[in-house]
Amino acid sequence: MSTSDAPTGYHHGDLKRALLEAAFEMLDAEGTDGLGLRELARKVGVSPAAPYRHFRSRQALLEAVAIEGFRRFSAMMEAKQAHTPEPRQLVAMAEAYVRFALVQPALFRLMFSQQVDKRANKALHQAAVDAYASLAKAAAREVPEAPSEGAVIAWAFVHGLSMLLLDDQLLGVSPQNSDSLIRNLAQRFVAGLRTGVAPNPQVR
Amino acid sequence: MSTSDAPTGYHHGDLKRALLEAAFEMLDAEGTDGLGLRELARKVGVSPAAPYRHFRSRQALLEAVAIEGFRRFSAMMEAKQAHTPEPRQLVAMAEAYVRFALVQPALFRLMFSQQVDKRANKALHQAAVDAYASLAKAAAREVPEAPSEGAVIAWAFVHGLSMLLLDDQLLGVSPQNSDSLIRNLAQRFVAGLRTGVAPNPQVR
DNA sequence: ACCTGAACACCGTTCAAGT
DNA sequence: ACCTGAACACCGTTCAAGT
Numbered sequence: 001m002s003t004s005d006a007p008t009g010y011h012h013g014d015l016k017r018a019l020l021e022a023a024f025e026m027l028d029a030e031g032t033d034g035l036g037l038r039e040l041a042r043k044v045g046v047s048p049a050a051p052y053r054h055f056r057s058r059q060a061l062l063e064a065v066a067i068e069g070f071r072r073f074s075a076m077m078e079a080k081q082a083h084t085p086e087p088r089q090l091v092a093m094a095e096a097y098v099r100f101a102l103v104q105p106a107l108f109r110l111m112f113s114q115q116v117d118k119r120a121n122k123a124l125h126q127a128a129v130d131a132y133a134s135l136a137k138a139a140a141r142e143v144p145e146a147p148s149e150g151a152v153i154a155w156a157f158v159h160g161l162s163m164l165l166l167d168d169q170l171l172g173v174s175p176q177n178s179d180s181l182i183r184n185l186a187q188r189f190v191a192g193l194r195t196g197v198a199p200n201p202q203v204r
Numbered sequence: 205m206s207t208s209d210a211p212t213g214y215h216h217g218d219l220k221r222a223l224l225e226a227a228f229e230m231l232d233a234e235g236t237d238g239l240g241l242r243e244l245a246r247k248v249g250v251s252p253a254a255p256y257r258h259f260r261s262r263q264a265l266l267e268a269v270a271i272e273g274f275r276r277f278s279a280m281m282e283a284k285q286a287h288t289p290e291p292r293q294l295v296a297m298a299e300a301y302v303r304f305a306l307v308q309p310a311l312f313r314l315m316f317s318q319q320v321d322k323r324a325n326k327a328l329h330q331a332a333v334d335a336y337a338s339l340a341k342a343a344a345r346e347v348p349e350a351p352s353e354g355a356v357i358a359w360a361f362v363h364g365l366s367m368l369l370l371d372d373q374l375l376g377v378s379p380q381n382s383d384s385l386i387r388n389l390a391q392r393f394v395a396g397l398r399t400g401v402a403p404n405p406q407v408r
Numbered sequence: 409a410c411c412t413g414a415a416c417a418c419c420g421t422t423c424a425a426g427t
Numbered sequence: 428a429c430c431t432g433a434a435c436a437c438c439g440t441t442c443a444a445g446t
Contacts, residue, residue: 015410031318037439047412049441058439109318112371114235119372129376146392152368152377153361153393160364161356167316168323172333173356188350188400189357196396219429241420251431253422262420 016054018044023065027106032115037061059115063124066116069107070127073100077134090138090193094158094186097135101162102178109166112159142194150193157189220258222248227269231310236319241265263319267328270320273311274331277304281338294342294397298362298390301339305366306382313370316363346398354397361393 022043026035037058038048055061077093084092101108110116111128118125135158136151143150164170165178176184226247230239241262242252259265281297288296305312314320315332322329339362340355347354368374369382378385 036437038437048439049413050411052440053410112367112373114313114371128373132373148377149389149392152365152374153389153396156364156368156389157357157361158364159368160360160362160366162364163316163367164356164360164363167318169316169332169336170356173352185353185357185360188353192357192396192400195400196392196398240418242418252420253432254430256421257429 015044015046015050019051019054019061020064020068023061024068024107027065027110028104031106032062032110032113035062059117062110063116063121065107066111067121067124067127069104069111070124070131073111074127074131074134076100077131081134081138090142090154091183091186091190093135093138094154094190095182097158098162098165098182098186101166105166108162139193142190154189154193158186161185219248219250219254223255223258223265224268224272227265228272228311231269231314232308235310236266236314236317239266263321266314267320267325269311270315271325271328271331273308273315274328274335277315278331278335278338280304281335285338285342294346294358295387295390295394297339297342298358298394299386301362302366302369302386302390305370309370312366343397346394358393358397362390365389 019040022040023035026040026043037051037055040061041048041051051061055064077096080093080096081089116124118128132155135155139151139154140147142154161182165182170181223244226244227239230244230247241255241259244265245252245255255265259268281300284297284300285293320328322332336359339359343355343358344351346358365386369386374385380388
């Protein structure tokens with residue numbers, strides 16, 4: 001029973017995939033700092049040196065996790081866009097952005113942390129750029145006179161709101177539950193984006 | 205010469221202060237992860253166990269640094285407010301917020317990281333709340349119909365912009381230097397805040 | 409080709425012991 | 428009261444050696 005199905009001497013026949021899966025499981029349980037290569041090897045049932053056959057370093061493993069995180073994030077954002085009628089797209093995507101951060105806090109933090117290096121890792125950089133694209137497009141549509149500025153402002157808002165919520169920084173601000181708080185803020189923000197961001201601001 | 209001025213057997217007569225000063229020096233040079241208790245002890249010329257006379261743990265030391273960071277941040281923000289005529293206060297403070305993050309990136313990151321625990325450390329929580337107050341007041345003044353929402357939206361924007369800049373996430377977005385980029389975005393954002401955030405948003 | 413075992417140079421933290 | 432020295436239980440990483 002047990003030995004007949006086992007492909008080789010060890011696990012799944014694919015240690016790299018097994019390590020990544022274990023890393024995702026461990027991430028939100030222990031946080032990024034608790035995600036050690038030794039502990040990961042232990043969990044998968046392999047020696048401390050074995051992961052180095054598949055990842056050059058702990059950082060490389062974290063970057064692989066972050067890339068997969070950005071891909072899931074992009075897929076979620078694009079699905080949200082596809083399932084929402086156009087006038088409400090930006091609000092819906094803003095809410096989805098923040099909710100992703102709240103549902104997978106450690107993964108979200110890792111994706112935007114200095115522990116992964118987007119300058120050195122081209123695949124990671126591309127995954128991050130792709131993740132930005134869908135939100136940016138929806139935001140730019142709301143501010144056709146200044147599309148790139150509108151996109152960055154929208155990104156900054158949703159990213160900042162996510163970070164402040166993750167850091168428990170908004171506890172004293174509102175008694176509402178986070179769902180309605182997020183919706184309320186997103187609607188107000190988008191309304192402001194539509195009406196006021198576009199005109200060229202006075203320099204003084 | 206050398207022994208006559210030395211107060212006691214060791215440094216300054218105040219190891220706690222010496223450790224904190226060394227921590228601030230090391231922060232932006234090495235980042236928070238490079239800020240180890242042993243290395244700190246080495247730098248100050250003391251045994252690895254000595255810091256534990258003054259800080260219960262490495263985390264406690266980091267929280268002391270974060271508290272001091274929030275105090276400097278608050279002082280800077282209030283000075284900015286005091287030196288700026290009212291109609292331009294919010295834009296000026298938004299710029300100052302982002303610039304603080306860019307000038308002391310590791311300190312700013314530490315202040316808003318999960319490495320310090322605002323739920324467990326009351327002094328830290330208070331320092332963070334105080335830092336929020338001045339920006340929130342200026343933002344609420346711009347949106348009298350919805351002051352708390354306006355304050356949170358403004359905070360989210362400046363915080364998100366800071367984080368995205370620190371993470372090198374905005375590199376491909378604009379060719380401008382960061383000073384004029386920040387100013388441009390802050391002006392547009394505040395214009396939108398003034399004109400569009402206040403009205404009660406429609407639910408659909 | 410892929411993994412093990414043992415080692416190296418580190419950590420944070422504790423604790424008896426010194427002054 | 429404050430600090431040292433030595434130890435404990437960990438890390439990430441390397442490297443010879445096994446199969």
